[in-house]
Amino acid sequence: MRLRNITGSREFIADSAQVVHDECSCRGHWAERFGNDHPIRIEIGCGKGRFIHEMAARYPDVNFIGIEKYSSVLLRALEKTETQTADGHTPPLFIRMDAENICEVFAPGEVEGIYLNFSDPWPKDRHAKRRLPGRRFLDRYRNILAPGGFVQFKTDNNELFDFALEELKDSGYTLVSCTRDLHSDAELMKDNVMTEYEERFSSQGNKINRYLIRI
């Protein structure tokens, strides 16, 4: 997702207390940044932020961080902070960055869980290395995950999901659960939090794939 450049988005983000601007200095010190030692979970490619906001509201004992590459998209997630925190819960933090540099922002073992929701499929072979559930990224995630930490990946794109499963081979992760039709599984749906893309694609009749892996 890349929205048209929105005038003033960079300035808005620069002024926002919800955005971490010194993310590399927080590496190894996130507990101090949050002021507690709750586990940290991140969503990579948080888009307009519906998922990470709702997770923060549901799980107040977890520290959530949304990571997004584009200012114009992050702006939309920040706009939700005001409306979605009316009930008094602590909103998530956000970082505007490319996930390529994730190991510069989190120290080994600092993250409990990573959510990849409807990651861009990058269908051309020459762009395969940009796919967030790909092996290059799985290796980075393993670096920052705590022992027993997890990655949860959801997509309606069957080719990307096949690719993601293939990438798990010899990766060191254990496949804990895997479904090709999340929305027809009442048990798995109990703790499912919908994203903007999930709502759109499932309402068009697309089935949603989801896996959970652990190190």
Ligand SMILES: C[S@@+](CC[C@H](N)C(=O)[O-])C[C@H]1O[C@@H](n2cnc3c(N)ncnc32)[C@H](O)[C@@H]1O
């Ligand atoms: C298809 S959208 C999905 C948004 C949201 N997760 C959802 O499910 O509604 C993918 C998002 O990931 C972001 N993204 C893609 N590659 C990224 C990267 N390397 N680092 C950070 N964000 C990235 C895009 O800018 C886009 O906002």
